[in-house]
Amino acid sequence: MVDLPRRSLLAGIAALGASACSRINDHETTRSLFKAAEDAHRAVHRALAGKQGLAREYARDARSPTFRGNGSVTIPDPYYQQQLASGFPDWRLAVTGLVEQPLALSLADIRALPQRTQITRHDCVEGWSAIGEWQGPQLARLLDAAKVRPEANFIVFRCADTLFGREYYESIDMVDAYHPQTIIAHALNGEPLPEKNGAPLRMRIERQLGYKHAKYVKAIEAVASFEDIGQGQGGFWEDVAGYQWYAGI
């Protein structure tokens, strides 16, 4: 992985039109003020919604005719393309980190688990939304099978794509990890996930904004802290543009 200097990454983001946020969050004092506001938002959101409050689910006729792809929409890697063309026969999802029983699951394993189907609205901070029907096992099933250790505080998602030369990743706390609508989706609107939407597996974390929903997930890792991962802010956009780690909606 090429570790681009932060400044050139920010220049890249600025070119994408997010310059105001990047500059504000460059400033340490401002960053800690945002952090305090974020913690308050998390406390209020959790209190109002309840730990397991459900995101709204929609009827089938509310589904958007097309569900756009955003961020990475293709993975140019030859192995990925070969797997995509043949239905990902050799793809494995790793469940690792602070677990008693590490797992390496095939797509067939994932499809054989009890499934949840949910029609939800995806909200991207860039200003668009779409409603889609997602199917897959609850993350809780995988975490229980892997026997997550009590020291784990967060679940990290490692993705197969790179943006600006960095691997995309995200992280959530255990409340969201065990939330009933947090699923590892392998299907969108009744079809295998298209490449642009994160084939073969992507997260749905329905009470969080779009950037938390990691696509192209190759590993799920239980950790005590995400300080030593990436730039330490808990996710790709958190690292490069100062997006909030807690993106509860």
Ligand SMILES: Nc1nc2c(c(=O)[nH]1)N[C@H]1C(S)=C(S)[C@@H](COP(=O)(O)O)O[C@H]1N2
């Ligand atoms: N691996 C990975 N996951 C990702 C992204 C990405 O670029 N790479 N983009 C995020 C953002 S900002 C959004 S809005 C959604 C977009 O999901 P979609 O492409 O299915 O619309 O994926 C999120 N997860």
Ligand SMILES: [Mo]
């Ligand atoms: Mo987004």
